[in-house]
Amino acid sequence: MSIAAVAPELTAGTWNIDPGHSEVAFVIRHLMTKVRGTFTEFSGTVNIDEDLAKSTATAEVKMASLDTRNPERDAHVRTADVLDVENYPTMTFKATGVRAEGDEYYLDGDLTIKDVTRPVSLRVEYNGVGEDPWGGTRAGFSAETTINRKDWGIEFNIPLKGEKALLSDKVDIQLEIQAVRA
Structure with a gap:
């Protein structure tokens, strides 16, 4: 899968994520609604290869920068009960490659949160x-x-009544990334 075939105007090389024009966001169900939040401090690079499948990326997110627009909730989420940002100050992602499935593209990699790494x-x-x-x-x-x-x-x-819980297990991660050619 060549870069020229997929995105001819995108050149191979290193691209630095611009945190001022990017967003690392998440959505989790809390009680009966969805709570949206962001991490405001992060950095990373995208390395585009001529063979798109060999492209990689790395990113680091400062966990204490969590912001759900509710200071009390944010303070609790930062504690050892939830994210334990004192002992685990960063979340990292290391991409291992890009793959295509039909018209969709996937960036595969390893996500590390609280010293646990999962693909x-x-x-x-x-x-x-x-x-x-x-x-x-x-x-x-x-x-x-x-x-x-x-x-x-x-x-x-x-736990709440009726086999419900305060938080869902599922967390949606949503990224809007603007990267600058190095």
């Missing part, structure tokens, strides 16, 4: 490439996956 596949949408007003070249990507938080040792929950 994940992010469904990726390429949004294009262009010049920015400052003379740089930028590429845009959207990506998403769903994980079970318990697979990474995030067990906290409170």
Whole structure:
């Protein structure tokens, strides 16, 4: 799978994630609604190979930067009950390659949270490439996956009536990435 066939305007090389124009977000069911949150401090690189299948990426997220727009909830989520950011300050993703399934593309890699590493596949949408007003070249990507938080040792929950719980096990991860050509 050549880059020229998939995205001819996207050139091989290193692209640095621009955190000021990107978002690392998540959605989890809390009681009867979905809570949306972001991590505001993160960094990473995308290494595009001429053979797209050999492309890689790395990212690091500072867990204490969690923001659900509710300071009390955020403070609790940062504690040892949930994310334990004091002992596990970062979450990392190391991509091992890109694969195509029909018209969809997936970035496969290893996600590490609380020192537990598990494989994940992010469904990726390429949004294009262009010049920015400052003379740089930028590429845009959207990506998403769903994980079970318990697979990474995030067990906290409170049982509710009717076999329900305060939190769902499922967490949707949603990325909007703008990367600058190095």
